[in-house]
Amino acid sequence: MTLTYDKHLLPAYDRAFSGRPRPDPEKRPAITCADDALFVVAGPGSGKTTVLTLRILHQIFCGQVPPNAILATTFTVKAAAELRSRLLGWGFSLQKELLADSSIKGVDRQWIESVDINQVTTGTLDSICQQVLAEHRAPAEQPPVLIDQFLASTVLVRKGLFPGDRYKDPDFDAWLMRLNGGGAWGWNLGRRRTVLSTIWDRLQQDLTDVNALATSTAVTSGAKPHLLGALRDYQAELAANHWLDFGMLERRVLEDLQAGTLDGWAKRFRSILVDEYQDTNLLQEQIYFELLKHGGAGVTVVGDDDQSLYRFRGAVVELFSDFPTRLKGATKRKATTVFLTTNYRSTDQIITFSDQFIRRDAAFQSVRVAGKPRIVSPKNKKLGLPVLGIFREDLDQLSEAVATFIEGVASPKGFQLPDGNWLRLADAKHRGALGDMCVLCSSPAEFKRAAPARNGGPLPAPEARFPGRLREALTDRNISVFNPRGAPLGEVTCVRQLGGLLLEALDDRGMVQATDSTQKRIGPDAQRLFPEWRNEARVKQRSDKDLNNLICTWQSRTAPAGFRWPTSVTALELLYGIIHFLPEFHDDPEGQAYLEVFTRQLAAMSAISGFEGRVVTNPAKPELAEKSVRDLLCDWLAPIASDTAELDEAMIGSFPRDRLSILSIHQSKGLEFPMVLVDIGADFKTNHHKHAFKRYPKDGAMSHTLEDMIRPLSGLMTPSRSARDRAFDDLERLYYVAFTRAQEVLVLFGLNKIRPDGASIPNIAAGYDRTGTKHGPRWFITYLDF
DNA sequence: GAACAGATGGTTTTT
């Protein structure tokens, strides 16, 4: 006898999670279907992770698939962690309950006892590829080293852009600038590097190479030699060091799979499951197909084409929508399609609004999965409130109004709606209500980029954007904001203090910082920020005697009596010495994330600096000592100041309940909140062409231009839709994701100029379609004009 | 409907 879903798994589920409703029957085929290729199209809030988890557990417990023969991948680190914790949590509970079922006997019982859920392979495809290459290499082969973004960037600049002053070539520069889609404003070395590395990554993702680019007509003849030279030199430098960057990592795994050297690994899988498949690129698809060709594994892909947001990373949504055809072409298998359309997340009003939004634009419908049904509420639907709208004349009034609304909703009394009813969140008695809401913006940045100086005068102070104004307005109301991405790292107070203390301790009086050779390597941002950091450090030193002692000891490099100052000491030791006096770095979740930036960046720079992140003190050779400090300034602290080092999303575990979170729509993917406020146009004062791409694109952006350039050279056909159409598709998906994060209350806000019932500036999110027609679900927006 | 003065605003996402 084998165990079944209905007789064993569901009863175990009931006992394990008493009170939680069973997964509805709609999910049954997706969980239990034994076909060897399953295509699950899962709308927002339809329980994607539940289905994936239960499908895996069903395969293990009922299908007796060994856990180590299962591979489950997702798209982001965060999603991977979530899937793993759900899988282990449910897996152990169900295992325990199945063992408590005395009707399960003999070999079945032995099987359940032998199961070790831990052995399921989960992770992002990148992390899995990294592991595979480390574990399965030929005995004599040198293991490839995966390099991070910082090192890759450094190599690209030093080996790609600098040699022969390539970046100064007018033709090459003009071509890069045009691809970037902007003018000369803010066009600096960092931007040039980003454009170049985007091209490089795209070549990998589309399974093309530099040589193919040589035949491209999209590269001007003046730019071509420099473009090819830069990319080839970068490639050669990585090869010489046995380095792999992110894109090459997956490429290597694909090549090894094709060559058969990873057969031992590939053949062990009996089931491969891929979450968020709508964001898969050609390279990743080919890895999955290659794995399937190697063994008899079944495949399950889950996703929603309407939520594909990562074109800039090479995602091609057609790989998802055409999955059955593409799978058949590659492996002769026939996929079974299952739609999950019941949304358990949101109220009926929000579901209807979102559904009308995504179906409103006729030109969008042809890129959606064929025959896709609309998302619907469950039978016992919660009607909920209408979608609310807060629109005001200017940024000042808007931030005040939104802050007043948030304060009201989070208060025990609540906020009175136009119909007289009071809106308050369940947890309003405590400040916990703030954790039940979030503000979604296309960018959480609190300040605009600084405008250029006038006539050589001082830099004007950067102007606040909506998130910054909202923070001010909420601070006045005694509500704090959680927005770790709101300011560049170098502008965050605790980062500035820590950075300044490190600078003071390492480089007393800025002797190293001021030397000429240093100025070449420390970028302008760091040049500007370092003195400010030092000032803040001195203020801190004056307030803490012990901290001051530590810094002074380092400055003089003298040990207490009876000890000798070491000739070489790691900067990590200094870092931990200092944060001992700065409690926010161990107590506060935001602080911990910032500390992690310092340690990660130090580790990264240690790999390329001859001093390995150490401080050398050698009176006989002062130039060595100086060089070791310079390396730390240039490759450790300067990247933090210039925002090259980035905050790791995974370090921000959960959002604090007592603060209002502000996040980008991309960051909100996969999350849900009882109340969501979406910025559909706090930035748009005029119908300005410069921000048209954020609301009503004129034509494609860099990712679309790159697709047009590289896809004809790759195995993928040239895109059938225009760049402009693809830009619209992307924008509609973005707002669809934003709207469907809300469980109970959805609030749209912006300036009056984009107000849906009177908008004068074209804006996808306010009901326009790409032909210029304004549609509306606008009749059921309730405007809050208090 | 042209010409002018004053305002406006600058891409964003990740392994």
Next chain:
DNA sequence: CCATCTGTTC
């Protein structure tokens, strides 16, 4: 900084 948008005036 500087191209382009908006509103006003002729």
